[in-house]
Amino acid sequence: MQKLKLYQALAEAFVAEGVDTQFILMGDGNMHWTSALQKLPGIKTVHHRHEHCAVAAAMGYHVATGKIAAASVTCGPGLTQLTTALPAAVRARIPLVVFAGESPINAKFYNQEIAQLPLVTATGAHYIQAHSLPRMHEYVREAFHVARLERRPVVLGVPYDLQTLAPATTSPYVPSTRYIPNGGRPRPDPELVAALVARIREAKKPIVIAGRGVLHSGAKSAVEAVADRCGAALATTLPARGLFDHHPYSLGISGGYATKLCREVMAEADLILAFGARMSYYTVDGGNIFPQAFVAQIDTAPRGLSEGALAANFFITADARVTAEAILTELDATLGAGKPTAATVRTNELAHRIATELPDDHHFEIAPGLLDPRAVIRTLDDIIPKDWDIVSGSGHQSYFNSQMRGRPPEKFCAIREFGAIGNGLSYAIGVAAARAEGRGGKVVLIEGDGSLLMHIQELETLKRHGLRVLICVLNDGAYGAEIHKFRHTGEDDSGAIFGRPPFEAIAQGFGLVGAEVRDLARVSGLFDEFAAQGEAGVWNFQISDQVVAPTMRRNVVRGHGKM
Numbered sequence: 001m002q003k004l005k006l007y008q009a010l011a012e013a014f015v016a017e018g019v020d021t022q023f024i025l026m027g028d029g030n031m032h033w034t035s036a037l038q039k040l041p042g043i044k045t046v047h048h049r050h051e052h053c054a055v056a057a058a059m060g061y062h063v064a065t066g067k068i069a070a071a072s073v074t075c076g077p078g079l080t081q082l083t084t085a086l087p088a089a090v091r092a093r094i095p096l097v098v099f100a101g102e103s104p105i106n107a108k109f110y111n112q113e114i115a116q117l118p119l120v121t122a123t124g125a126h127y128i129q130a131h132s133l134p135r136m137h138e139y140v141r142e143a144f145h146v147a148r149l150e151r152r153p154v155v156l157g158v159p160y161d162l163q164t165l166a167p168a169t170t171s172p173y174v175p176s177t178r179y180i181p182n183g184g185r186p187r188p189d190p191e192l193v194a195a196l197v198a199r200i201r202e203a204k205k206p207i208v209i210a211g212r213g214v215l216h217s218g219a220k221s222a223v224e225a226v227a228d229r230c231g232a233a234l235a236t237t238l239p240a241r242g243l244f245d246h247h248p249y250s251l252g253i254s255g256g257y258a259t260k261l262c263r264e265v266m267a268e269a270d271l272i273l274a275f276g277a278r279m280s281y282y283t284v285d286g287g288n289i290f291p292q293a294f295v296a297q298i299d300t301a302p303r304g305l306s307e308g309a310l311a312a313n314f315f316i317t318a319d320a321r322v323t324a325e326a327i328l329t330e331l332d333a334t335l336g337a338g339k340p341t342a343a344t345v346r347t348n349e350l351a352h353r354i355a356t357e358l359p360d361d362h363h364f365e366i367a368p369g370l371l372d373p374r375a376v377i378r379t380l381d382d383i384i385p386k387d388w389d390i391v392s393g394s395g396h397q398s399y400f401n402s403q404m405r406g407r408p409p410e411k412f413c414a415i416r417e418f419g420a421i422g423n424g425l426s427y428a429i430g431v432a433a434a435r436a437e438g439r440g441g442k443v444v445l446i447e448g449d450g451s452l453l454m455h456i457q458e459l460e461t462l463k464r465h466g467l468r469v470l471i472c473v474l475n476d477g478a479y480g481a482e483i484h485k486f487r488h489t490g491e492d493d494s495g496a497i498f499g500r501p502p503f504e505a506i507a508q509g510f511g512l513v514g515a516e517v518r519d520l521a522r523v524s525g526l527f528d529e530f531a532a533q534g535e536a537g538v539w540n541f542q543i544s545d546q547v548v549a550p551t552m553r554r555n556v557v558r559g560h561g562k563m
Contacts, residue, residue: 004170006136007163011037013140013173014099019070020044021061021433023054027074029101029112029160034072046433046465049457051081053426055153058096059089060391060430063413068095068147069430075101075160076112083123084420086153090124091417092239093212095147097154104161105131116157125153133168144176185217186300188318188326196273196296196314197330203271205345206232207290209254209283210320212239213276213299215409219321223275226324229331231343232273233265233350237283238414240276242407248351252359255283256551257402259359265345269293272312276320278303279311282416298323359403360550369518370544373400373474377446379520380472381405383527384444389413389431391469393424393447396480399549401446422454425471429458432467441468449475449501459510462536470530471538473503476545484548488556500542507538514538 011033014022021044024034038045048054051073058069073079079100089096103113120127126146130139136158143154200206208227214220220243227234227249234244235254244250251262258266272295277283279297284290287309297312298320304311316323335341358374366372381404384390392401392414402414413427428445435441452473462469476483482496504514513535515526523539530537 003166005032005163006133006165006167007032008036009167010099010136010140010158010163011040013137014070015040015043016173016175017140017144018067021046022070022072023048023057023061023430024072025049025051025054025074025078027078027101029075029078030072030099032163033099044433046429046461048461050455051078052085053429053455053458053461055082055085055089055096055098056423056426057430057433059085059092059094059415060413060427061434062094062096063415063427064389064431064434068097068144070097070099072099075103075116076114079116080114080119083119086120086123086125088415088418088420088423089153092415093151094153094415095151097143097147097156100155100157102129102157102159105159106161116155120155125155126150127155127157130156130158131162133162133165136167137169137173141174141176141179145179148176148180185319185322186317188316188323190326192316193323193326193330196316197327197334199271199294199296200230200273200327200331201335201341203230204342205269206230206271206273206343207235207251207266207269207293207345208232209235209237209272209274209277210240210243211237211275211277214243214320215240217276217320219275219324222321222324222328226273226327229328230341231346233345235262235266237277238402238416240409241402241414242405242409242412245406248354249346250354253402255285255289257399258285258289259403260361260550261353261357263289265350266290272296274298274312275324279306281307281309284309362550362553364544364547366544366546370542371518371520373397373543373547375520376474376541376543377401377404379523380444380446383524385442387411388442388444389435391424391428391431391443391445393445393451394419394421395448395451396484396549396552397446397448397474399551400474421448421451424451425455425458428469428471429461429467432469443468444470444472446472446474448480449473449477449503450479450498452503453501456506459507459512459536463511466534467536468534469536471536473538473540474543475500475503475540476543478545480545481552483545484552485556503538503540512536512538514540516540516542518542
């Protein structure tokens with residue numbers, strides 16, 4: 001009988017932690033572990049063509065499932081490829097564990113050796129050097145414990161030569177879930193609730209903003225009830241977008257991606273109730289979106305100073321759902337059941353405008369044969385069923401697809417916190433791996449041409465694994481953000497223009513389906529064709545490079561041009 005190897009014991013420990021899918025690029029430093037994990041019952045393995053893409057796909061998988069994701073790369077150059085993906089996961093607070101090889105600890109020379117710990121810690125991720133055989137179970141447990149509680153990526157580095165030794169213990173692995181303290185939902189201070197309710201009662205233009213913490217808390221209904229009780233309009237952060245789309249007084253996304261109407265209403269707000277939202281620079285649009293409002297932040301871990309600015313004027317450290325319920329109770333106790341507050345923001349006119357106005361109606365001249373990206377997104381929103389997953393790429397085009405309506409946040413993957421393009425295809429692979437049964441995936445990626453080209457090799461990953469994703473490329477033949485910044489300052493924009501790649505032909509070269517789209521009347525028929533077959537596909541939308549997203553129009557005027 002073959003003796004158990006450490007790499008097999010470590011693979012079994014990952015399964016005990018609940019891992020059911022791994023995203024990998026195999027090399028010397030991780031090949032034994034990944035192969036052992038792949039052989040265990042119930043494990044799905046996705047082999048990528050680039051290490052960055054393996055970790056980015058794991059990020060998309062977490063967004064789709066809520067589970068801790070697992071990725072794996074080899075040591076040295078395999079690990080160094082993660083220095084863009086890891087900070088994105090850190091800033092998006094995505095819990096994932098990366099099993100990474102390390103150079104052999106007993107080798108006199110190894111040409112791929114590099115100091116991995118400082119590289120990883122520089123990204124904000126947690127690094128564990130697993131160099132002690134007797135402590136291997138402890139290392140794995142720590143990795144998952146930190147990922148879960150701190151909601152950040154962890155890299156577990158295990159020297160290649162140690163992995164092939166026999167484990168130092170045969171004791172059963174005890175997963176990290178045994179060590180998670182269950183303190184219940186943090187409850188708010190009654191005095192703080194009373195003080196906040198006193199403001200709610202008098203507010204004329206209140207707005208409730210919900211963030212990802214509302215999703216984690218299961219607080220949607222309670223927070224919506226608070227908004228209804230105090231007569232507030234509703235909005236969300238970008239990660240929670242779509243949460244209140246069904247509501248007649250939902251303004252959509254707060255911050256840089258806010259619609260023209262949302263900005264108009266928020267400019268007059270006198271009270272903001274932020275539940276489970278970090279109130280980041282983007283959510284408050286650098287302090288420009290509700291300049292007159294008193295801001296109250298309800299969060300399990302509020303931060304007074306957020307990205308160099310005051311996050312709020314009033315803080316309640318507590319769970320979103322419990323606090324919302326306490327506010328409702330206090331309102332009825334002090335105001336009287338059913339008695340209205342002083343709020344006047346909800347009007348029939350506002351509800352009509354929300355239902356009928358376009359997110360952006362600025363006029364642009366569109367050359368013949370090209371499309372307005374706003375019209376492309378409206379067409380896709382009408383045709384793609386609401387139960388399909390939408391994955392949003394980054395860059396200039398990402399504003400447009402953020403305005404799709406009626407799609408719950410659980411079905412919309414938008415990881416934008418690090419501002420890195422080139423991730424959308426990998427995120428979509430992670431979502432498709434989570435959703436798809438065979439070739440039956442219902443996943444749509446909306447991406448820019450420059451961003452898609454950065455990791456176009458992952459089309460081969462889609463084909464090889466039979467993952468069906470519909471990729472809609474908004475192709476303006478350029479880096480959209482840069483050409484608009486150059487044009488605003490009157491500079492030469494030719495360095496940001498690269499021509500319009502034939503993505504439909506590129507897709508066909510990888511064995512996928514593809515189509516160029518210059519007429520939106522074709523889209524309905526194309527979708528029927530796509531839904532009837534099993535391959536991934538690419539639609540190459542030829543869009544105008546003259547349409548500037550509102551967030552870019554505002555930001556270049558302010559002089560910093562940030563997305």
